[in-house]
Amino acid sequence: MSIEEKKNSQISLDSNTYLPSSENEVAEIIKKIYSKKLPIEVLGSGSKKNFGYNLQTAKTLNLSNLSGIIEYKKEELYIKVKAGTPLEEVEKILDENNQQLAFEPIDFGYLNKGNSNKGTVGGYVACNFAGSRRYKVGSVRDHILGFRGVNGKGDIIKSGGTVVKNVTGYDLSKLISGSFGTLAVLTEITLKVSPKKQSQITVITYSEDIKKISNLFDKILSSSNEVSGATFIPEEPNNKKYELTKRNVFKFNDLDQEGSFLGFRIEGNKTSINERLKDLKKELDLKSFKTSVLDVYQSVPFWQKVNNLEIFTNTKNNILRAVIPPAKCELFLKLLSKKYKYFVDWCGSLFWIEVADKEDEKINLIKKFVIENNGYLTILKKSENFDFKDTLFTIDETRLMISKKIKESFDPKGLFNPGKMYREI
Amino acid sequence: MTELALPKIDKATVSRKNLIVSDLKKFTKEENILSENDEIKPYETDALAAYKQTPLAVVLPETTEEVSKILKYCYNENIKVIPRGAGTGLSGGALPLQDAILLGLGKFNKILEIDFENKCVVTQPGVTNLGITHAVQHKGYYYAPDPSSQLACSIGGNVAENSGGVHSLKYGTTTNNILGVEMVMMDGTITRIGGKTLDQEGYDILGLLCGSEGLLGVITEVTVKILKKPQSVRAALIGFPTIEDGGNCVSDIISNGIVPAGMEIMDKALIDATDKFAKAGYPKDAEVLMIVELDGTKSEVDDLIKQVSEIAKRNNSNSMKLSKNDKERLAFWSGRKAAFPACGAMAPDYYCMDGSIPRGKLSLILKEINQLSKKYNLAVANAFHAGDGNLHPLIMFDGSDKEQLRKTEEFGAEILKACVKHGGALTGEHGVGIEKRELMCESFNNNDIQQQLNIKKSLDEKNLLNPGKVYPILRKCAEEGRVHVHRGEEKFPDLPRF
Numbered sequence: 051m052s053i054e055e056k057k058n059s060q061i062s063l064d065s066n067t068y069l070p071s072s073e074n075e076v077a078e079i080i081k082k083i084y085s086k087k088l089p090i091e092v093l094g095s096g097s098k099k100n101f102g103y104n105l106q107t108a109k110t111l112n113l114s115n116l117s118g119i120i121e122y123k124k125e126e127l128y129i130k131v132k133a134g135t136p137l138e139e140v141e142k143i144l145d146e147n148n149q150q151l152a153f154e155p156i157d158f159g160y161l162n163k164g165n166s167n168k169g170t171v172g173g174y175v176a177c178n179f180a181g182s183r184r185y186k187v188g189s190v191r192d193h194i195l196g197f198r199g200v201n202g203k204g205d206i207i208k209s210g211g212t213v214v215k216n217v218t219g220y221d222l223s224k225l226i227s228g229s230f231g232t233l234a235v236l237t238e239i240t241l242k243v244s245p246k247k248q249s250q251i252t253v254i255t256y257s258e259d260i261k262k263i264s265n266l267f268d269k270i271l272s273s274s275n276e277v278s279g280a281t282f283i284p285e286e287p288n289n290k291k292y293e294l295t296k297r298n299v300f301k302f303n304d305l306d307q308e309g310s311f312l313g314f315r316i317e318g319n320k321t322s323i324n325e326r327l328k329d330l331k332k333e334l335d336l337k338s339f340k341t342s343v344l345d346v347y348q349s350v351p352f353w354q355k356v357n358n359l360e361i362f363t364n365t366k367n368n369i370l371r372a373v374i375p376p377a378k379c380e381l382f383l384k385l386l387s388k389k390y391k392y393f394v395d396w397c398g399s400l401f402w403i404e405v406a407d408k409e410d411e412k413i414n415l416i417k418k419f420v421i422e423n424n425g426y427l428t429i430l431k432k433s434e435n436f437d438f439k440d441t442l443f444t445i446d447e448t449r450l451m452i453s454k455k456i457k458e459s460f461d462p463k464g465l466f467n468p469g470k471m472y473r474e475i
Numbered sequence: 476m477t478e479l480a481l482p483k484i485d486k487a488t489v490s491r492k493n494l495i496v497s498d499l500k501k502f503t504k505e506e507n508i509l510s511e512n513d514e515i516k517p518y519e520t521d522a523l524a525a526y527k528q529t530p531l532a533v534v535l536p537e538t539t540e541e542v543s544k545i546l547k548y549c550y551n552e553n554i555k556v557i558p559r560g561a562g563t564g565l566s567g568g569a570l571p572l573q574d575a576i577l578l579g580l581g582k583f584n585k586i587l588e589i590d591f592e593n594k595c596v597v598t599q600p601g602v603t604n605l606g607i608t609h610a611v612q613h614k615g616y617y618y619a620p621d622p623s624s625q626l627a628c629s630i631g632g633n634v635a636e637n638s639g640g641v642h643s644l645k646y647g648t649t650t651n652n653i654l655g656v657e658m659v660m661m662d663g664t665i666t667r668i669g670g671k672t673l674d675q676e677g678y679d680i681l682g683l684l685c686g687s688e689g690l691l692g693v694i695t696e697v698t699v700k701i702l703k704k705p706q707s708v709r710a711a712l713i714g715f716p717t718i719e720d721g722g723n724c725v726s727d728i729i730s731n732g733i734v735p736a737g738m739e740i741m742d743k744a745l746i747d748a749t750d751k752f753a754k755a756g757y758p759k760d761a762e763v764l765m766i767v768e769l770d771g772t773k774s775e776v777d778d779l780i781k782q783v784s785e786i787a788k789r790n791n792s793n794s795m796k797l798s799k800n801d802k803e804r805l806a807f808w809s810g811r812k813a814a815f816p817a818c819g820a821m822a823p824d825y826y827c828m829d830g831s832i833p834r835g836k837l838s839l840i841l842k843e844i845n846q847l848s849k850k851y852n853l854a855v856a857n858a859f860h861a862g863d864g865n866l867h868p869l870i871m872f873d874g875s876d877k878e879q880l881r882k883t884e885e886f887g888a889e890i891l892k893a894c895v896k897h898g899g900a901l902t903g904e905h906g907v908g909i910e911k912r913e914l915m916c917e918s919f920n921n922n923d924i925q926q927q928l929n930i931k932k933s934l935d936e937k938n939l940l941n942p943g944k945v946y947p948i949l950r951k952c953a954e955e956g957r958v959h960v961h962r963g964e965e966k967f968p969d970l971p972r973f
Contacts, residue, residue: 125730126833148732178674189674191682192651205922213831214644214863215903217637217686218911218918219945220927221650224682233678245732271594274615274703276771322775329706329772375671377592399673426676443676448666452934453678459929471677 081204092231094173133172133236154181178228182279191227199234202461247317264380267398279315280397291406374425407433523567530571547663560632566908600631619646637686639904644862657696705770714761714794721763722838724790738862745856752817755810822871830894831903865903
């Protein structure tokens with residue numbers, strides 16, 4: 051018996067939290083819970099534990115000890131890590147090599163606990179929440195080249211590999227991203243990485259006019275100038291239920307504190323930034339707006355603040371995440387404007403909305419709008435007196451039926467994060 | 476044709492042919508059902524022409540409801556169904572079965588909506604890949620994935636195969652460029668996955684469908700993303716005296732943080748073949764030839780092309796041309812685009828392989844292929860999407876000689892095994908189909924394959940949709956001990972084992 055096998059045979063189900071440090075240990079634990087039919091909460095480090103429905107499982111599987119970079123091939127543009135590796139560790143080594151995760155991971159730590167906590171790679175992949183560059187470069191799922199994991203029976207499974215083009219078998223990497231740990235326990239993930247652009251600037255365009263803002267988003271989306279981020283930060287409503295944070299969060303030398311603004315980012319070398327800026331000035335008719343420009347030293351932290359959802363830091367209210375077709379942006383802005391604290395990302399497609407505690411009927415109103423306009427809504431953070439009767443995630447009946455079948459094919463006894471996304475799954 | 480094991484023929488279904496054909500007439504116009512031998516002959520193969528099989532009948536429905544009714548009927552009557560787009564697939568994914576209905580989507584040939592506001596096109600699956608670009612190019616837009624068969628291949632087939640093309644490194648493959656589909660499941664259920672929004676919530680069913688080779692559902696509508704054409708595009712045509720120099724240059728370009736729109740490599744055999752065929756003016760002294768295409772703003776492209784030419788010089792390039800205009804750029808591509816017909820002119824038949832490897836292993840794999848070429852005494856020419864590691868060796872042979880065909884297939888299999896050995900994949904963009912089914916155990920073990928079969932079973936529990944493709948648990952795998960066939964009750968009960 052190898053040392054590993056000896057260790058595995060000693061795993062008992064007496065404790066309530068397991069902290070495996072190898073894939074075999076994960077498989078052994080799951081084989082045992084499978085035979086005893088014990089539901090289990092699967093966590094990376096727990097940084098996004100409060101997303102979805104609260105779980106009532108007695109047992110927890112924490113993957114934070116399954117950590118470390120397995121292989122980083124800069125010239126092959128991939129990094130292979132154990133699932134419990136802190137996302138920050140990955141970003142650090144990429145940064146040292148002038149590379150990055152193009153999908154711009156969101157730091158949910160500010161929203162949840164008031165300070166940075168990016169969690170693990172596995173946890174991030176399981177949620178599939180891409181940052182500002184999404185509309186240009188794809189989501190988290192578009193950057194997963196392959197994975198290894200353990201299914202609900204304790205079998206170690208893998209899919210994909212390390213190369214960009216691979217159509218061997220079903221693309222399970224897509225399925226596990228955004229599955230909130232309900233299909234398989236991830237043990238190893240290979241991510242596609244990208245070279246960093248040399249520099250960047252952000253152009254701030256001030257306007258309170260919703261129509262003009264949504265027109266700007268449309269023109270940016272239609273442009274060939276490769277704008278790599280576009281966000282609208284509106285003035286906060288004068289309402290005691292919301293904390294006024296905008297002025298504090300977006301405090302930059304070249305950003306006017308007053309009023310609503312749309313910020314868009316241009317990346318590249320200096321010549322190309324200047325060329326694009328010149329072109330965009332014409333395309334977007336920027337002379338009809340009051341504008342300012344954030345240089346690279348302001349632009350980088352600006353987008354970090356956007357992606358850290360810093361304007362919602364420590365909020366006790368509900369936080370909703372809504373995605374709609376970009377052409378519906380103006381309508382949605384009309385619904386939210388001056389009534390809610392919110393901001394827009396993904397060039398008019400992604401809305402982050404704060405709804406005050408005890409105002410659950412407003413969530414209904416927003417959800418109704420989003421569904422009618424063929425979008426989807428996730429209630430990410432729930433306030434203390436949360437009493438919303440509908441689901442936290444959006445789904446229709448046929449997709450739920452298909453999802454149940456897929457769930458069963460991975461986790462036949464329904465042991466992983468039961469009811470986390472949908473009560474039936 | 477070499478011997479190919481296919482699912483057991485359901486003789487009862489074959490004997491009911493007339494009844495089935497007459498039943499099908501209830502669901503679509505009579506003229507949409509083909510059952511006479513001369514009518515169904517054109518459907519007996521796809522672009523993997525070494526394998527042929529006439530189906531029980533061919534049905535060419537016109538609406539989603541018709542597809543739904545036909546599938547529901549087949550589900551109730553236990554009749555197998557093979558979906559087919561334009562039939563340009565290279566891995567035999569649309570090969571018919573004797574006891575199966577071939578469901579052709581050729582009449583789904585309309586673009587339903589061009590939505591510039593949401594930057595997408597809603598189209599029926601039978602529209603060609605290039606047809607989408609043609610519909611939007613007047614406003615400066617295009618659809619990014621560009622498989623070499625884009626003139627003929629259908630977008631539905633692209634979804635089924637997750638097709639790529641020469642620009643995948645920068646712009647991704649089909650899966651990264653579609654927003655939604657309408658799909659009919661084997662039991663006739665019609666469903667929509669995704670729509671006009673980015674991503675979808677819950678399980679990424681769209682991601683699962685894309686590349687599932689027609690095994691999970693029949694696509695009846697696709698919503699694709701369209702992009703604005705880049706402002707400036709230039710290409711460099713660079714020759715290298717050795718394979719190593721070319722390979723090193725590829726890695727060096729990527730390591731320098733450059734992401735070209737396309738980066739192609741051709742070996743000596745292909746340079747000679749295409750130059751004779753297309754008179755592209757390729758350098759005679761190059762052992763490998765590279766085309767690097769860069770796009771972006773004008774000054775950015777000029778700067779990048781300068782960087783690329785410097786990197787190439789550092790890697791001992793012995794010839795270099797930089798395009799000054801689109802005409803020159805397209806001339807660089809003319810030879811590469813003629814690669815397949817050029818090989819067709821050199822031998823009675825050619826067999827196009829499709830493996831993926833890490834970019835850094837390029838020279839290693841090319842050397843191995845050349846050794847194998849000597850071993851099998853068959854000529855080979857290599858085209859390589861170097862940017863994304865996708866290799867297309869073209870093996871030249873005479874299909875009328877059965878022994879040569881057998882040797883060709885063995886040669887091809889050895890190349891793919893070498894790709895996997897070097898950390899790559901069995902197929903980069905052509906799919907597994909029937910062609911690489913026997914090699915699945917090179918990449919996957921029993922657990923991996925079983926998980927995939929469980930998904931198949933959960934969405935098509937009777938195994939009626941495109942059976943015999945991609946996944947059977949194989950004799951070869953089992954014999955070599957890599958896949959253990961045991962506890963048969965867990966697998967598909969009807970799954971053929973051979």
